[in-house]
Amino acid sequence: MSDETQDFLDSLPELEAGKTYNFKCYPGISCFNACCTDLNMILTPYDVLRLRRALHKGSVDFLRSHTTGHFSPDTQFPEFRLRMLDNEEKTCPFVTEQGCSVYADRPGACRMYPLGRATSPDGEGGVCERFFVVREDHCKGFLEPNEWTGGSWKQDQGFEDYTASNDRYMNILARIKEGGIPVSEKMGHMAVMALYKVDEFQAFITRMRLFDRLEVDEERQKAILEDEFVALSFAMDWFELMLFQDCANLKEKGA
Ligand code: SF4
Numbered sequence: 001m002s003d004e005t006q007d008f009l010d011s012l013p014e015l016e017a018g019k020t021y022n023f024k025c026y027p028g029i030s031c032f033n034a035c036c037t038d039l040n041m042i043l044t045p046y047d048v049l050r051l052r053r054a055l056h057k058g059s060v061d062f063l064r065s066h067t068t069g070h071f072s073p074d075t076q077f078p079e080f081r082l083r084m085l086d087n088e089e090k091t092c093p094f095v096t097e098q099g100c101s102v103y104a105d106r107p108g109a110c111r112m113y114p115l116g117r118a119t120s121p122d123g124e125g126g127v128c129e130r131f132f133v134v135r136e137d138h139c140k141g142f143l144e145p146n147e148w149t150g151g152s153w154k155q156d157q158g159f160e161d162y163t164a165s166n167d168r169y170m171n172i173l174a175r176i177k178e179g180g181i182p183v184s185e186k187m188g189h190m191a192v193m194a195l196y197k198v199d200e201f202q203a204f205i206t207r208m209r210l211f212d213r214l215e216v217d218e219e220r221q222k223a224i225l226e227d228e229f230v231a232l233s234f235a236m237d238w239f240e241l242m243l244f245q246d247c248a249n250l251k252e253k254g255a
């Protein structure tokens with residue numbers, strides 16, 4: 001999570017464990033689509049993969065047409081944000097009169113809204129999570145009777161699929177920050193390829209004969225080369241190994 005996102009969440013009221021809030025969002029509510037403009041939304045590697053597959057685009061095409069990117073000054077890791085349309089309202093490119101055109105694959109932040117979710121490493125490879133309520137004046141969903149906890153909202157919105165990949169990614173960023181030294185420029189560019197251009201990463205694995213140097217059984221090798229979601233998970237293992245020489249899921253041959 002970027003420092004600005006963390007600062008934003010820290011400024012919001014926390015939804016403590018077991019506490020509820022009222023909310024419902026549906027086509028026909030008076031504010032429908034009001035929240036899909038002028039957003040400053042960071043896309044995680046998993047968000048990018050889900051969106052670009054939903055749009056049937058290659059990664060280079062998707063990143064060029066739908067994101068702005070830069071290297072974060074504190075980690076030198078890449079950060080991509082969803083690019084709003086260049087109109088007066090700065091609308092999300094995916095919003096239509098009927099709602100979100102990529103609803104089934106909408107980014108994690110859209111799923112969690114009106115909650116923000118902050119995570120911190122739990123020291124055992126997992127994360128501790130906290131929820132915050134983003135209560136914006138234009139959002140009338142809070143006037144509806146449906147009651148949610150952070151956990152039940154997360155489940156209802158299909159966020160669980162996003163959790164494993166996003167939390168893993170956040171843990172890698174947290175480890176880099178803890179170390180206090182940004183990654184090299186070369187590793188930053190490598191992260192763009194491996195984490196955000198998974199289709200290119202799959203070709204890179206074959207070209208560079210990566211499996212010759214790593215302990216990956218044949219079944220997993222096949223899955224990595226055939227399934228982009230498995231390839232993204234492998235990319236995180238590989239990064240962990242390269243950056244910290246220590247990964248629970250991956251070892252170098254002979255190590
Ligand atoms: S991706 Fe969908 S839900 Fe998210 S801001 Fe765009 S239109 Fe709204």
Ligand code: SF4
Nearest residue numbers: 025031033035139141
């Ligand atoms: S502003 Fe709130 S209630 Fe209205 S469409 Fe957006 S999330 Fe739903």
